Amino acid sequence: MRPEDIDTIAEETGFSGVVRIDRSGQVEFGKAYGLAHRAHRIPNTLDTRFGMASGSKGFTALAVLSLIEDGALKLDTTARSLLGGDLPQIADDVTVEHLLTHTSGIGDYLDEEADTEITDYVIGAAHELTSTEAFLPLLDGRPTKFAAGERFGYCNGGFVVLALLAERAGGIGYHDLVRERVLLPAGMTSTEFLRSDELPADAAVGYLPLDGVDRSNVFHLPVLASGDGGIHTTVEDVSAFWRALFAGNIVDRVDEVVRPRRDVPEESMRYGLGLWLHEKTDTVFLIGYDAGVSFKSAHDPHTHTTRTVISNTTPGAWPIARALMP
Template identity: 70%
Template sequence: MGWEDVERIAEETGFSGVVRVDRGDETVFERAYGFADRAHGVPNTAGTRFGIASGGKGFTALTVLSLVRDGTLGLGTTARELLGDDLPLISGDVTVEHLLAHTSGIGDYLDEEAGWDVEDYLVGAAHLLTTTEAFLPLLDGHAAKFRAGERFGYCNSGYVVLALLAERASGRGFHALVHERVLEPFGLTGTGFPRSDELPGDAAVGYLEGQDRTNVFHLPVLGNGDGGIYTTAADMTRFWRALFDSDLAAEATRPRNHVPEESLRYGLGFWLHETTDTVILAGYDPGVSFKSWYDPHTGTVATALANTSSGAWPVARALPS
């Protein structure tokens, strides 16, 4: 497919978002479509910030891996060592590595394996979820699905638990850790955790599919370890370049599991192409869809960001793989 196909698909589907492709140091395609704020007629621009849902798990993984590198945590550190009496249904042999690789088997507050409608109300009192500790009641009471290390099982709870472990091991809040250990060293000035009920003027409001209703009641008011960070297309290009210039890439992108139902593999926080070295982040939430990938051999970065629940997928399929 060519760029004219991207333009055609964007028009046919009413795509609202930003698409960008870089090869080496050259931006070969960049377009913005639709509105960041429909009520006020604010258009999306190349610099608009979008939520990336589970794409944020890559940022969480790198934050945790930086703590492992520095000796604050270990991949073999058990969750129980830092949880104490909290979340008693998490088995004593679940480790940081199990949580990063989605092989912990712990119960999930948002169980995607059980089937779910992306636009359901699933997080309860969304406005209370402003800290990692505030997630504890949401994470509690979910029985384990399998023994630690037995198989791959995608788990949102696991990444909030990782944020909690990172906080307790370091004595720093999760959002500050992400800023200090990933955003600042990677030069990601357009990336961060705004509250959904006070988005800055350059951030896109998320809209439910086919509606003008926003996603403000559907997601935690402040993103956490399992997702919710906002970023720009340009920052995603910077992110991939900085990651592969860092000492964290090898551990994060080493394949841990084959996931045949997705025709992908998984590392620690990152999806991996089934047969090549392309590394992928993706996210899907009410009013959010996102995919970005990087080919370390050609230096190609492709990113599709949308402020609707599934708008990114048709244009992402038209981008170079």
């Protein structure tokens, strides 16, 4: 795709965000569009930090897999062995692998199969969600949807449970665990867990249409990201992540991370351990979608090509991502 074609799509759709294409670390295209803060007319730049929604589920998975390599967890470790009496609705046979592959069948606090819109207020007191343990009341009382291992069923709550298990197995908080085991070895120096109610000057505010006006997403998302997504990052750091992952700098058995575990025909995709996979090729994806956030990054490990589109609006990334990515 020519740069002018990207510009055309951006103009036609009112795109707000950043697009970057690089090969082997060399930037072939990089451009920012729209505003990071509309009230103050602050433009997005290539260094702007954006929320990546479920894109950071991959970071949770890798933190867990790093603990597995260290012997603190196993793929067949049951959630119950670390939960104790917490979350009694989670079946005793649900394992770490079930949670990593969205096959646990546990009830979800943010159920994407339910009849709700991404713009609905669904998580309650967002300002109280500052730790993984704070999610326990939201996760509790959710009945099992299907038997563990029966099928693929995308589950946000499952990755919060993974964060909780990782904390209890690793002996440190989830945020520090991801910093130490994913961000630091990947050289992701601009990626951080930012509070939505005190965003720094270089972070984009997320916007979504509500009642005929565009509003920020501050009341829609947890104030601080947890295991199911929401960390803030830059397009440069996303590229650094892919390079580090396939260089073996985060975990040793990258082949196991990207080995297809489940076909997801309704998405025309497959799924590995916390990462989306192309249905036919070896291209790997991080994907995030939430109120005021849209993000997709594709990496081809054979050509070392990364294509990333990240937006601070709910639907913003998709038109360009569809045109850019396989």
